Every structure is written in C-alpha cells, then in structure tokens.
Amino acid sequence: MFEAIAFYLFAALTVVMFTITVVTSQALYAITAMAAGMIFISAFFFILGADFLGAIQIIVYTGAVMALYAFGMMFFDTTRKVVEKRVNPQIVFVLGVLAAILVVAIFVAPIVSNNIHALYPVQEGVGNSQAIGMVLFTKYLVPFELAAVMLLVAMIAGIVLAGKKMDKSLTLMTEEDIAKAHPQHESHHSAGGHH
C-alpha cells in the first residue's frame, strides 16, 4: 500500500514539475522545476529497489547535468520573463499532441501485449551495484565501451575547441604582440577613425 501511495504521489509530482518546466516563461522556475522533477524520478528507482540507479539519477542528472544548465542560465536575466515568439501556435499544439500520443503508444505497447518481463531478476545475496556491474560487463560490454569512447572523444574535442589560445595571456603580452596576434582589432580601430 505504501508503495502505491508513494508511486502515485511521486508520479503526480513529477508530471507537475515537468509541466511547469515546459509551460513557464520564467527561466528560473523552469530550471528549479526540472531539477525537482529529476529528483522525483529517482524516487521511482528507490521504490523499485534499484538503489544504485536512484543514487546515480540524483548525482548525474540533478547534481551534474542540471548544474551545467545552470551555467547556461547565467547568461539570462533571471528576474525577467522570457518572451517567446509564437508564429503558429496551432501547428505547435498539434505536433505536441501527436508526439505525446506516439510516446505513450511506444511505452504502452509491450504492456498491452503482456510482453514485458524482467530479463535479469533480482538475485539473492548480490547487492544492487554488483548486479548492475555484472550486466554491464557481460552482456552490454560493447555498448558500454562504445559509450565510454564516445564520451572520451567528446571530452578531447571540447578541450581542443575551448583551449585554442589558452597559453596566451593578454595581460602579459606587449601591445605590439597583441596587435600582431589580433590584426582585426587594428583594422577595426582604423575603420572607426575614418567616420
């Protein structure tokens, strides 16, 4: 009974939170509601006995991913409302409803046809994290390693893109060196002088 109560409580909370995320025009509400929704999702993992996934959900999504969103938020004036430009609200509405129906259909189909059952039932005497480790490093080893390599590639690409001129310090360079390194500055100034 408690599990049912908890499930419906967290289900309602999650839906409400993500609705706020989508509907609100205040950026700060959106990010707060989204972070709260991510935490409420972790409650489902805990209810299902998947403690490890629940904790990972909290750490990865709420702790790391949402904090990165928050960095993006720093560029907004959070005290103002975001003004959206809606060209054709009807199309957005229709497409949104269609997408929602599609998602529901995809998730409901296996349940309706009674096709869903646990491939890896809970083993007695084996902890949660061990069970995940066994699955990850046996059946899903190749996808797991592929994902790791992809993340590594993304990380190196990010460092290369962001770190192009990191070894140069404008404060330590002389005026001539700066002018040599940034010729467009010079032309910009001279162009300004003609007006």
Added chain:
Amino acid sequence: MHHEEVFTNRNVTESSAYYYVDIESYPTTGWDKFKQVVRRTFSGELFIGLWVVMREMIKFDIHTVQYPKEKLPLGPRYRAVHKLLRLWESGYERCIGCGLCEKICISDCIRMDTRIDENSRKEVTEYSINLGRCIFCGYCAEVCPELAIVHGPRYENASEQRAHFVIKDDMLTPLDLLKAGAQEEYPGFGAIIPGSDDAVKKTPLAY
C-alpha cells in the same frame, strides 16, 4: 602607559631599518612552475600556520578588553567632548567671547552669542557645539587664548539627543565642583606644552 617615539630623522638611509623584500620572479617555463608547486606543497608552511594559531590557543594570552567592565587608559592629549573651564580664583568663566574658536572651526559647528553685561564685561550667553558635525580636530582648543575651551576625556556619549552634550551648561565646570577643587587644569590638547617657554625663540630684529 605613555609611549614616546623619537622622530629625529625620518629619512630612509642605507643604515636604517628598511630593506628590500626578496621576492623571487615568477616561473615562466612549465618545469619551473612544477618545481614551485612541489616546493610549496611540501614545504609545510600550512602546518606552520596551523601550529602558530594552536600555540596561541594553548598559551591563552587573551588581549580582549571587556569594555564596559574595564577601560583602556586615555592619553593626556586625547580629544573627546569639549569642556569649558572657569578661572580658579574668581569662578568666572574663562571664555572672553573673542569668537576665535567660532572663526577657526573648519566644520562650522561652534556657535556663540555674546552681550556686554552690567559690569561692562563681555559675557557669553549661548555657546554650543554641534557634535554631529564636529570632527574633533582640536583647532578650537588650540586657538583659544585663555585656555577656556579644551578637549576632555569624556568619550561615552550615550543620550536620547545629541544636543544634550553640547549645551554650554553641560560643558562648563559647575561652580560647586570648582570650589571643591575638582576642576582639573588640563594638561591635554590646547594646554601649554610643558617646557614650551624654552622652545620660544626671540623674534629676530636684525632685518
């Protein structure tokens, strides 16, 4: 605990106590930076800092003055709220109403009214200092030719109104206290410095 420092020669010379601090230049190469980091990490300076504060805690050499219960001694030339003094023999006010203090006050906070009384003496009827404006520079005490206005040691100025400290009656020594000999001849700010007669040079007449 009056401490007098002798300032005879303030010029910085080779023999004086000043010296250049030996600041090493910033490392430029990566290897030098790495060496600096390693040296600083393992030099243990952080632990010296920890030891210093722990030593002070163990020594328990507390320097706090628990203010309302104990108070620090004031120097004789401390400049707090002004006092108006009386003449010792007659009990008359020393103030002759010359108005020099009013004139010299750089923050314009002294205000006085005078009249000629029945003995043809100039009498000060009103004398007030706006302590909200006063910067306690001491010019009024310094300029006073009669040592009438001086700076007292009273620095605890809690009252309902600021004006309470600055009416003439509050600053003036009461007559009964004067008769009891309680008025202190003030050695502080505005008073003549001991030995100042020796310091006076004759005005040269040669030119």
Added chain:
Amino acid sequence: MDVAFIIETIVKIVVILLIFSALAGLGTYFERKVLAFMQRRLGPMHVGPFGLLQIAADGIKLFTKEDIIPQNVVKPIFKIAPVITAATAFMASAAIPFWPQFTAFGYTVHPIVADINVGILYVLGVMAIGLYGPLLGGMASANKWSLISAARSAAIFISYEVITGLSLLAPLMMVGSLSLIDINNYQAGGIENWIVWSQPVAFILFWIAAFAETGRTPFHLVANDHEIIDGFGTEYSGMRWGLFFIGEYANMFFISFVIAIIFLGGFGDGTLAGAIQLILKVAFFFFFFLWTRAAWPDIRPDQLMWLCWKVLMPIAVINVVVTGIVMMF
C-alpha cells in the same frame, strides 16, 4: 512493512533533526570561541556563563527578525532556496550510521534511518544537491554579488564532486560495498585495519574536497566576505538566512562523520569504546574546520579550479589505477 518500523523511523528522524539542529547552533558557538582563542580574543562572553546562551539569543534574533523579501527577486525561488540547503543537509544524514547498534529496554536500535546498500553514494549525491540552495538563492536574488556566488558555487560543486567520487573509488574497490556499515565493518579489526593506512592519498584528497563541498575557509569562495559580501546570502535576513547557516553546519558534521567512518575506522567493532572513539574523531574533524579557518587564507577561484583539475584529479585517477593494479596482482 509494519507500523512499529514506521514509528521507529519517524522517531529516529525527529531525534536526528533535533540533535543536529542543536549541534549546528552549538557549532556556531564553538566556532566563535575557538577562532577567538586562536586570535587572542575571548569571543562571546556576556550572554549567560561564558556566553553559552549566545546561541539562544541568536536563535531568538533570527526567529523574530523581519523576513525581508526584496522587490525584484523571483519570490518563490528566493523563498525556497534556504529550505533546499537545510533539507538536503539533513536528508544526507539518512544513510549515515551515527552510532553502533545498541539494545535499550530489550529493543535493538539501529541508529541509521535507512541502511540502503548504496549508502555512501546516496550521501554524496544528496550533498551534491545542496548546491541548489546557493545556486537558486543567488540567481533569484537580483544582486550581482549573489549571482557571482551562485556561479562560483556551481563551478566548485561540479568540480569537487569529481574529486570526492574518484578519491572514494579506491577505498570502495577494496571494501567491495557502498554501504557505510559494510565499510565500517571492514575496518572493525582495530587501528591497523583502518583504510587510511592503505589509502592515505584518497584520505587526503577526500579531506581537501570536503572543504570545498562544505565551503569552509581555504575554499570559502561561495560567500567570501571581502569579495562578494555574503554571496548568495546577501539579500537574506532572519530565519531564511539562518537556514543556510544550519545547512552549512549540519553538512560539516555529516561530512566529518563520513570521513571518520570511511577512513578512520568509524565505530570499530561496535562497543561503547568504539562509539566514543567515533564521536572523538568527528569532533576532531569539526575542530579542524575551525582550525584552518583561523590559520589559512582563502585562495582565488581560478586557483581552486587549477587545484581541482590539474592537481587533485590526476592524483585521484592515478590512485585508482594503482589500487586496481595492486588488487589484481
């Protein structure tokens, strides 16, 4: 799930809440006293004997102060941010075993609210959510200092979570469990079994990261008074500000518990002597937070990031790899 279990859990939660709220207040008193003694001062002296009732005076002040909501803030977020800080700090305590299990009146009590088998992961995860207090409070405040503080707290938390995670990985590999009780029992043999002897590098790294996670002095950049006033707390007043404070001090206590349990043997074999040892260890780590505040200067944000990514993280990764190699052969 029977009713007795639920009642027991609720009682435990209430007891932990009360004890650690009171300890947070007492922590401020100790901090002021210790800092004062180290700086040749006396600290609070006038309220009660040796200023002990200063805590009560502060509490009364915080509770009765006007709750000011400035005009341009985002009101709901501004109001909820301090609650997040305090709530996450106390939520993290759910998986911490504060005391070995004992029997009182014929009833065995486990002084842990929820013994989930990923305890340490849960504690660190929920402490990481504590980031949202400073972050949302700072961003909702309509104040530039608060915004800088929010940006700093996001950067520091994200970076130092990497250090806490990686440094804990090596000891967890040795123990083979994420439950704090299992980690404690792994070291039950005595001082020579403490993980700190086999994982000194991880211990130091985790300790350093603990300063960043709680925002204490060498890394006190989130609310650095001389740079950004009170950071995210600038616009707060009364009990809302007090909740930030309670959260910070509760976090200090809980992270002290975590360090003591993971690296220094926790409560050992579960006897009374072991339990008292745990309290002493926690007291030492809490005292160390105050000690460094008196002794060490704050560092710059860029130095903090440099330390995290260029020094601590490589060391942590090397530590994990070395531990793995040693365990394999």
